[in-house]
Amino acid sequence: MFFFILTNNNSNKMFFLFILFFSTLISISSNSWFGCWIGLEINLLSFIPLISNSKNLLSVETSLKYFLTQSLASINFLFMILIKFSLLKNFDMNNIISIMMNSSLLMKMGSAPFHFWFPNIVEGLSWMNNFMLMTWQKISPMILLSYYFNKNFLIFMIIMNLIIGSLGGLNQTSLRKLLAFSSINNLGWMIFSIMISENLWLFYFLIYSMMIFMMISLFFLMNMYFMNQLFINNMNFFIKMNLLINFLSLGGLPPFMGFMPKWIIINFLLINKFYFLTFIFMMTSLIIIYYYIRIIYSSFMFNYFKMKWMNLFMKNNMFLINLSSFISISSMILSTFIFM
Amino acid sequence: MLIYDIWFLFIYMFFLGNLIFVSKNKHLFVVLLSLEFIVLSIFFFFFVLLIFIDYDMYMLMVFLVFSVCEGSLGLSILVSMIRSYGNDYFQSFSML
Numbered sequence: 001m002f003f004f005i006l007t008n009n010n011s012n013k014m015f016f017l018f019i020l021f022f023s024t025l026i027s028i029s030s031n032s033w034f035g036c037w038i039g040l041e042i043n044l045l046s047f048i049p050l051i052s053n054s055k056n057l058l059s060v061e062t063s064l065k066y067f068l069t070q071s072l073a074s075i076n077f078l079f080m081i082l083i084k085f086s087l088l089k090n091f092d093m094n095n096i097i098s099i100m101m102n103s104s105l106l107m108k109m110g111s112a113p114f115h116f117w118f119p120n121i122v123e124g125l126s127w128m129n130n131f132m133l134m135t136w137q138k139i140s141p142m143i144l145l146s147y148y149f150n151k152n153f154l155i156f157m158i159i160m161n162l163i164i165g166s167l168g169g170l171n172q173t174s175l176r177k178l179l180a181f182s183s184i185n186n187l188g189w190m191i192f193s194i195m196i197s198e199n200l201w202l203f204y205f206l207i208y209s210m211m212i213f214m215m216i217s218l219f220f221l222m223n224m225y226f227m228n229q230l231f232i233n234n235m236n237f238f239i240k241m242n243l244l245i246n247f248l249s250l251g252g253l254p255p256f257m258g259f260m261p262k263w264i265i266i267n268f269l270l271i272n273k274f275y276f277l278t279f280i281f282m283m284t285s286l287i288i289i290y291y292y293i294r295i296i297y298s299s300f301m302f303n304y305f306k307m308k309w310m311n312l313f314m315k316n317n318m319f320l321i322n323l324s325s326f327i328s329i330s331s332m333i334l335s336t337f338i339f340m
Numbered sequence: 341m342l343i344y345d346i347w348f349l350f351i352y353m354f355f356l357g358n359l360i361f362v363s364k365n366k367h368l369f370v371v372l373l374s375l376e377f378i379v380l381s382i383f384f385f386f387f388v389l390l391i392f393i394d395y396d397m398y399m400l401m402v403f404l405v406f407s408v409c410e411g412s413l414g415l416s417i418l419v420s421m422i423r424s425y426g427n428d429y430f431q432s433f434s435m436l
Binding site: 034037038041042044045048052057060061063064067068071072074075076078079082085086 | 347354358361368371375378379381382385386389399402403406407409410413414417420421424425433
């Protein structure tokens with residue numbers, strides 16, 4: 001992604017990217033809630049120039065919607081910080097103030113029930129901006145969520161996230177919106193892993209961002225934004241297999257890499273007897289895998305088209321594509337060899 | 341205690357600013373103005389809170405700097421919207 005920015009004479013985007021990275025670090029490592037708010041503000045200030053591009057109408061509308069929701073959320077967050085400060089509620093986490101603070105952070109992340117801006121904005125951004133939005137922009141709200149969360153409220157929000165993320169993606173034809181709803185679903189898993197342990201959240205988040213990076217870089221190289229473009233191109237075998245493996249890994253099927261963090265979370269859930277929540281996690285994962293497989297089967301397995309023209313030129317990137325397939329297949333099994 | 345009645349004012353101002361932000365408006369500019377109104381109510385609240393801590397107003401200045409940055413960012417987005425669409429009506433959003 002740095003390569004892409006470097007080759008297009010976009011040195012001002014590099015500048016804003018640098019500030020974006022630092023804003024997250026400011027927000028995470030501050031020792032007061034006010035510092036957290038400052039980090040979130042700098043995050044907004046530096047992300048808007050990255051996505052606004054004055055050459056088309058779509059990016060104007062996108063940056064406007066992003067600005068409105070995020071600024072409302074961060075100003076609400078600050079007001080709740082001030083109320084928390086004035087009422088001296090620093091250690092009592094199960095009250096209405098923590099609900100309000102968590103709501104504003106959930107709005108920043110794009111989690112349900114505040115998710116309505118997220119598929120819209122994802123539709124208007126390019127693939128690399130989508131990658132930043134889906135992975136890096138979620139770090140600081142989630143870590144701030146882990147500092148002061150209301151357990152009952154968050155479990156309800158997790159259930160809403162899972163259901164909306166799985167049911168919302170059923171009627172989509174745009175690949176960006178599909179990944180957006182999948183991202184909302186994975187947010188449910190990630191918020192629950194915050195409540196278990198921060199280490200587990202970090203593990204889930206790293207694996208999720210690696211999987212999303214592999215998928216987004218593949219779509220970026222093929223310049224594909226919609227589902228019908230999957231059927232028209234003449235992809236060779238390795239690219240098809242890579243797409244298949246990445247989709248199944250994102251859905252959480254066992255031999256692939258994406259199963260490992262979900263496995264640990266389900267292990268925790270079953271040991272601590274959260275049976276209803278386990279049921280909802282499982283069933284919504286099934287719906288997600290259904291719509292991934294629906295894409296893959298009709299384009300790769302049964303009765304697929306083999307076009308004579310529209311050849312993709314991907315010879316320069318075949319090494320990386322094969323490497324990402326290898327990582328997705330084997331990393332769960334190879335990780336068991338670490339402790340031998 | 342009479343001194344705590346002032347908090348109702350802050351919550352009322354904040355709530356009204358939010359209400360105008362989420363209401364159906366014809367212009368985008370009204371939304372940005374309501375955002376500035378919320379910032380004003382938080383400024384007032386912050387000021388009253390900081391009076392209780394020996395008049396150290398430095399944090400208030402930092403807050404003011406960041407909210408002004410945010411307001412100017414909103415205005416620049418308004419300008420880019422007017423350059424592309426010609427107006428700032430909400431009806432002209434049709435692409436997403």
